[in-house]
Amino acid sequence: MPDAALLEVDGLAAGYGASAILQGIDLHVAAGETVAVLGSNGVGKTTLNKVLSGILRPRAGSIRFNGRSLEHAAPSKIVEMGLVHVPEGRRIFPDMSVDENLVLGSYRRAKANRAANRERVMAIFPRLAERCRQPAGTLSGGEQQMLAIGRGLMAEPRFLILDEPSLGLSPLLVEEMFMLIRRLGAEGLTILLVEQNVVQSLALAAHAHVLENGRIVLSGKGEELMSDPRLQKSYLGM
Amino acid sequence: MLAPDILLAAVLNGLMTGAVYALVAVGLTLVYGVLHIINFAHGAILSAAMFAAYFASLAGVDPYIALIGLAPLFFAAGYAAQRLIISPASHGDDQNVLLVTLGLSIVIENVLLTAFHSDTRSIDVPYGFASVDLGFAFLPLPRVVAFAVACVVSAALWIGLHHTDTGKAIRAVAKERYGATLVGIDVAHVYAVTFGIGAACLAIAACLLLPSYYVNPRVGEAYVLVAFTVVVFGGMGSVPGALIGGLMIGVIESLTGLFFGESLGQLGIFVLFIVMLLLRPTGLFGARA
Ligand SMILES: Nc1ncnc2c1ncn2[C@@H]1O[C@H](COP(=O)(O)OP(=O)(O)O)[C@@H](O)[C@H]1O
Ligand SMILES: [Mg+2]
Numbered sequence: 001m002p003d004a005a006l007l008e009v010d011g012l013a014a015g016y017g018a019s020a021i022l023q024g025i026d027l028h029v030a031a032g033e034t035v036a037v038l039g040s041n042g043v044g045k046t047t048l049n050k051v052l053s054g055i056l057r058p059r060a061g062s063i064r065f066n067g068r069s070l071e072h073a074a075p076s077k078i079v080e081m082g083l084v085h086v087p088e089g090r091r092i093f094p095d096m097s098v099d100e101n102l103v104l105g106s107y108r109r110a111k112a113n114r115a116a117n118r119e120r121v122m123a124i125f126p127r128l129a130e131r132c133r134q135p136a137g138t139l140s141g142g143e144q145q146m147l148a149i150g151r152g153l154m155a156e157p158r159f160l161i162l163d164e165p166s167l168g169l170s171p172l173l174v175e176e177m178f179m180l181i182r183r184l185g186a187e188g189l190t191i192l193l194v195e196q197n198v199v200q201s202l203a204l205a206a207h208a209h210v211l212e213n214g215r216i217v218l219s220g221k222g223e224e225l226m227s228d229p230r231l232q233k234s235y236l237g238m
Numbered sequence: 239m240l241a242p243d244i245l246l247a248a249v250l251n252g253l254m255t256g257a258v259y260a261l262v263a264v265g266l267t268l269v270y271g272v273l274h275i276i277n278f279a280h281g282a283i284l285s286a287a288m289f290a291a292y293f294a295s296l297a298g299v300d301p302y303i304a305l306i307g308l309a310p311l312f313f314a315a316g317y318a319a320q321r322l323i324i325s326p327a328s329h330g331d332d333q334n335v336l337l338v339t340l341g342l343s344i345v346i347e348n349v350l351l352t353a354f355h356s357d358t359r360s361i362d363v364p365y366g367f368a369s370v371d372l373g374f375a376f377l378p379l380p381r382v383v384a385f386a387v388a389c390v391v392s393a394a395l396w397i398g399l400h401h402t403d404t405g406k407a408i409r410a411v412a413k414e415r416y417g418a419t420l421v422g423i424d425v426a427h428v429y430a431v432t433f434g435i436g437a438a439c440l441a442i443a444a445c446l447l448l449p450s451y452y453v454n455p456r457v458g459e460a461y462v463l464v465a466f467t468v469v470v471f472g473g474m475g476s477v478p479g480a481l482i483g484g485l486m487i488g489v490i491e492s493l494t495g496l497f498f499g500e501s502l503g504q505l506g507i508f509v510l511f512i513v514m515l516l517l518r519p520t521g522l523f524g525a526r527a
Contacts, residue, residue: 053420055416055419055420074424075419075420075422076419076424078422079420079421079422080422084420085420086420087416087417087420090417091414091416091417091420092417093410093413093414093417093418094413094414095409095413096406096409096413100406103403103406104403104406104407104410104418104421104423105421107403107406107407107421107422107423108421108422108423109422111403151421155422
């Protein structure tokens, strides 16, 4: 592990009511790195993201972001610090225009650079530029995912969580989405990529962790894991 | 047959009443749209605001002047009530919020009853019986002022909701609370601001009503009953629905009164309300389920 980790999660546990979901999660992400968290449906990936963004309180363990602890921080404070979570299912504002969605992306952070960041997002996603006045709810699934990411970028994140960005996209768009994530990573953005799409995620992640039943069962460098027999057996059907 | 100018005068009078209905309804619909609850304290807050305007008037402050102070005061009170009473007492459960607002209305109403009894009071202002001569009809001056101010307030509210960050945040929380939280919007703050706006609209409505209306601890309730039909009529949670619905309900009440007698005016509202529920249960601007 690089010692200058931007995010350090140690011994994290979380759950809902009587059900314990996450247990003993250790996760370190260095600045500028793309780290993947992989696992099938229901293993606790989204739960982890909710804890990191302050929606759900951890039951044990510590979360340090940029040297500050997050266990008791409000979601708005966490965004202010630059940890931005683009959720599963997009959660855009459906009856507001594409532009208004982007404006709200900078509600808490980088307000002063709003115009410049809008230009940047429009350059990354030209399709959003064509539809900037359209209600976001009328966009296609792929466009909505672009908008969700664009909205996240409006806050000039220091750390971007992407929760299943390729979910529900056509194969062509999935390809495009992973190219985009690679590009954002290459530009220096720190990314936590949460995916079920194992092969494409491993191809671009520096490190990856496999989650099963709320525990990390396998960790390693991206390419190494790709050839790991345990992973091949359970996720790649080999 | 009725002369067209009588009909036109009735429509204009209806629009004047309707503008105040709209103002009362807009707070109710906004709170519903954002917090997804009916604020049962709405009527009691209106009564309280009318008492506040009444005592300001006794102290020599004209209601139209008192408006300038009472609107921010009620905004602050609404904000604090949501943050310090309603939200903590409901432990994050929407159903509890409903009950807490019901409790709040009972407390406010009983405080008013204890302090002022159920006497009906009114004020005398020099312009109380002044009117505006349109050539074919006279419109009572207080109602013309009420209409104008209600229009300005509605326009300001619309601009605020669409062109400020706070307004956009309110609309965002209304439709996508989770997404709003993730962009860093403080949902508790937005709830409180929304409550505050609702209370401020009531304070303004109270100041507009007082010169031509009466005050007692239950006066707000009667108004809110009509406002509630406006909210359903316009579509629950729709601000334009409440504004246009308020004007329409005012006109319908006025025309029913003209054709069937003053005392049946409100009957027209409720007949229309039922027809609306049968034909288009989501209201004029309501989202299709
Ligand atoms: N709000 C909730 N309340 C109770 N249980 C939940 C809630 N959200 C998720 N779960 C449960 O937690 C487990 C992990 O869910 P989640 O973190 O969404 O998994 P993933 O994102 O990996 O598909 C699942 O068993 C799910 O049923
Ligand atoms: Mg998930």
